[in-house]
Amino acid sequence: MNTHENLSESHAAGSPRLFFMIWIWLVVITAIEVFLGYETQHFSPTFMLTLLVILSVVKAILIVSYFMHLKYEKPSLALLLIPSTVFCLCMILIFFFPDSLRLLQFRSH
Amino acid sequence: MHETKDDAAISSPWGGGESPFAINSKKFGMWLFLVSDTLTFAALILAYSYLRLANPDWPRPFEFSPAIINTTIMTVILLGSSLTMVMAVSAAHGHDRAKAVRYLLLTAGGGVLFDILHIREWFHLFSEGYGFGKSPEGVPLFGSAFFGITGMHMAHVTIGIVYIAIIAVGYGRDKFTADDVEVSGLYWHFVDLVWMFVFPMIYLMSIKL
Numbered sequence: 415m416n417t418h419e420n421l422s423e424s425h426a427a428g429s430p431r432l433f434f435m436i437w438i439w440l441v442v443i444t445a446i447e448v449f450l451g452y453e454t455q456h457f458s459p460t461f462m463l464t465l466l467v468i469l470s471v472v473k474a475i476l477i478v479s480y481f482m483h484l485k486y487e488k489p490s491l492a493l494l495l496i497p498s499t500v501f502c503l504c505m506i507l508i509f510f511f512p513d514s515l516r517l518l519q520f521r522s523h
Numbered sequence: 524m525h526e527t528k529d530d531a532a533i534s535s536p537w538g539g540g541e542s543p544f545a546i547n548s549k550k551f552g553m554w555l556f557l558v559s560d561t562l563t564f565a566a567l568i569l570a571y572s573y574l575r576l577a578n579p580d581w582p583r584p585f586e587f588s589p590a591i592i593n594t595t596i597m598t599v600i601l602l603g604s605s606l607t608m609v610m611a612v613s614a615a616h617g618h619d620r621a622k623a624v625r626y627l628l629l630t631a632g633g634g635v636l637f638d639i640l641h642i643r644e645w646f647h648l649f650s651e652g653y654g655f656g657k658s659p660e661g662v663p664l665f666g667s668a669f670f671g672i673t674g675m676h677m678a679h680v681t682i683g684i685v686y687i688a689i690i691a692v693g694y695g696r697d698k699f700t701a702d703d704v705e706v707s708g709l710y711w712h713f714v715d716l717v718w719m720f721v722f723p724m725i726y727l728m729s730i731k732l
Contacts, residue, residue: 430609441602447727450727451728451730459730462728462730469723470719470723478712478716481712482712488545491554499558518576
């Protein structure tokens with residue numbers, strides 16, 4: 415019973431105005447990404463890819479913490495979910511980078 | 524005295540007396556599912572990146588007009604449907620049933636619009652000779668990777684539309700609680716989140732590497 419009341423209280427976090435502001439930010443970052451996609455003269459593909467990934471991660475953090483409410487949950491939930499997911503992603507990436515970079519070097523330009 | 528000791532043990536987070544995460548089991552189950560789905564999509568996107576690096580003549584059929592304009596509109600629609608989903612959840616927790624159902628239906632509508640635009644985009648590519656396992660440039664892997672990822676995402680959107688529609692009808696008839704609305708919201712935001720990676724990785728990286 416007690417936990418249930420606490421639950422409903424925690425749900426009050428985040429006003430429609432805040433959600434709208436987060437949404438505006440997400441749209442703005444999307445616009446920046448589309449713009450970056452056509453800045454091929456100034457940036458190298460690697461730099462552009464890095465920027466796009468960073469911006470996408472920023473968007474993911476905004477969505478997960480505000481829209482998916484993780485910021486207002488007990489910290490234990492985020493501590494369980496985020497590090498385990500990041501660890502698994504790193505395990506995939508360990509095999510991805512050496513192979514894909516070698517592939518790039520094999521190319522005859 | 525013995526009883527109070529037992530009570531103390533059970534009511535501690537480690538005794539099983541209360542959830543260590545202070546959320547209901549449906550929500551926790553959805554979070555675990557989303558973690559596993561994250562890894563599925565991560566594997567698909569990395570496979571796409573790998574194949575792309577391995578093929579110097581990787582097809583890049585995404586011109587600014589119409590492909591990028593179309594997908595940018597799709598992105599904004601999906602983000603907008605996430606916003607209406609958040610509004611639905613906050614209305615449901617504020618016990619405003621009619622408003623929550625209205626927002627849920629708007630969210631499902633946004634999903635339908637996204638699917639229509641995405642299928643239009645697909646048919647445009649079909650007419651140019653692309654398909655699952657075929658492409659006019661002679662890199663059939665492009666077709667498989669592209670339609671594999673976007674098809675997987677579209678399947679998630681379509682399942683989400685059905686899921687949210689069921690929740691909207693059920694919640695309107697008092698068969699579901701506000702927590703059920705919130706759990707469906709988690710799924711919908713995740714679908715949105717995946718698109719935030721698919722869009723830049725596949726559509727915006729349309730440059731020669």
